[in-house]
Amino acid sequence: MISASTELVAHPCSALLVFGLVAAVLRGRSASIAMLLGPLLGMWIVYDLGLTLKGLQEANPMLEGFSSSLTLFGYEMTSVLVDKQSLLFGYLFHLAALIAGIYSFHLRDPWQLSMGLLYAASAVGVAFAGDLLCLFLWWEALAITSVFQIWGRKTDRSEKAGFRYLFFHVLSGLVLLAGIVLRYHTVGGSEGFALASLTDAFESGDLGAQLILFAIGVKCAFPFLHVWLTDGYPEATPTGAVFLSAFTSKAAICILARLFPGTELLITIGATMAMFPIFYAVIENDLRRVLGYSMINQIGFMVVGIGIGTELAIDGSLAHAFNDVLFKGLLFMSMGAVLYRTGEIRGSELGGLFRTMPWTTGFCIVGAASISAFPLFSGFVSKSIIMAEAAAHGHHVVWLCLLFASAGVFHHAGIKIPFFAFFAHDSGLRPKEAPLNMLIAMGIAAFMCIFIGCNPDWLYGMLPGGAAGYHPYDATHVITQTEILLFSALAFTLLNLWKLYPPELKSVNLDVDWVYRKAGSCFLQYVDTFWNRLNDRAHSFFIGKVAKGVADFTKAGHLRVFEFLSDPMHEMGLLGTDTKAKAKNKFRKRTELGVHQVGLTALVGILFLLLFLFLAR
């Protein structure tokens, strides 16, 4: 990559960082205002960086980006890298932070608010990281700042879920560090920390690159590493889930696109991710968990695009990440509003809310139409790039899987979420409409979804490759996409009318977390009963019996010896003229006190000396 080096006035995430700290100190409404000022100021900084890049590119058209470095402990770190991709994610994360800030305007929890902004700042840091070392620092910050959105709910369940969430993210950070260190040792020098494509290294079996992919895979929710998402997000606060859905996985996608473009393996992983969660989503009762599964499904599309690795496919993935933050955020916001107003998020307990929450219903439907990729909504202009590229490069099976997943996502996120929350049977709940700030936040996200759907060139213009040569609105695409969506809806309608559709039941479904939440705790129980019992037995035998015997013997052993000797000594006349019993008692007392008659002591002394002589002979 051709890039120039410049001095920067401020790191792009500094506005979010500063206002995050300010929000921690302020109380009441002023903290909420800080939540809005931080992202707005940050957006201006990113815009300014964009202008700088444009100016440099006018002078040198070959230039792709510029960087700023700083020297720390003898290492030169590229602390900021500004190119089209980092600018895209810079705008996106600031916009998401602004929307989430408005959404949580009513909130009075300084921990959640300030950590929310710091979390957004970490995501911006990841997007602008210039080398692997910087990436690691922001990666860790991302893990720690995010968990407060789960703990903020202050229930026993959310506390435990937060720890499980943290376990995965700390693991990801440690593995990333191990990978970076290995890369540094095999490549060496500043090259070792370079944020360049590791695809060749990975495919030639370099362990460092493999570990780095694993670490990114945890945050991208690769299959088997995905449970932190479906376990943690539904336990977050109504506002927290909006923050969570925006940053972690999209920052990971940003880095995956930088480090592993064109890695064949990612196509298989992505297709699996797009497929398996939809089955779970159909039978899941917690509607925010349904959104968690559909999030993995959407990330799957992005991972496939990165795996295909052409410029257009990667543009598609980045555009889809951009859109996903908006429509998934919108869906999480509408479900958050339902949870906030009713205290309930289980599909089996909800229904008929359209009567009193019409605006929330409308916004939710916009989000649902966008994630399902209806023409004129945002998903339509980004998901199709990935599908078209998969087809154009001959990935037939993957294409069929993605088409299946597209139908499936409409089925569970597009229909199920709005239908079971706002329509279906009348639950009898009549909550108030969502608070005004929530409605404004949802309105902005809904506007963006429709705006991007109708003006795809606005988004394409921000992509690194500009999605060159792709036109979403051609007649074939519009007709076929509408057709697949309508017929998916037809299947839903008919199955519902014929009573074949699985009803929402009060239940949970087993996922990979069974391994550590159940099998793991069984293992722990086994270890507890077997080893701890063994330990108890050993303790009672060695400490209770053997050691006690030795201690007793050393304390009272000599008494016993002298007691045993006292009778023969009395008979020999060595103990004076007292009766046998009296002499024995006296002898015992003297032994206890350690004071014997001089003659006796001398006798024993002589005996010892003789013994020595005898033995030393």
Place this chain on the structure above:
Amino acid sequence: MTEKTKNPKEPKRWLDDAGNVKKLVRGFYWTCGLVILIDLIFSIGWHKHAAFSDESLIEGPETWPAFYGIYGFVACSVLVFIAKALRAYKGKPLLMRDEDYWEK
């Protein structure tokens, strides 16, 4: 929590009427039919772009009229039946557990 429950005197909404829901569903069936018709006319009268550029097994069917409609319908039905089977297969629960399963 500002939860309120149903008020028996509340006004009836348009969607509360079963007849209106039926109308909606019927309108939806007509829309499905219309889209298939448009697809048919477009496939015969104009040229439909194939998603695949090479000669492949899917390339032909992919451009047939109603391919996407059939695929979407079948995919969703398969999805629902597999998901149902994953919940419980022949009466034996596979993935589904009681709500307090993790707390037990």
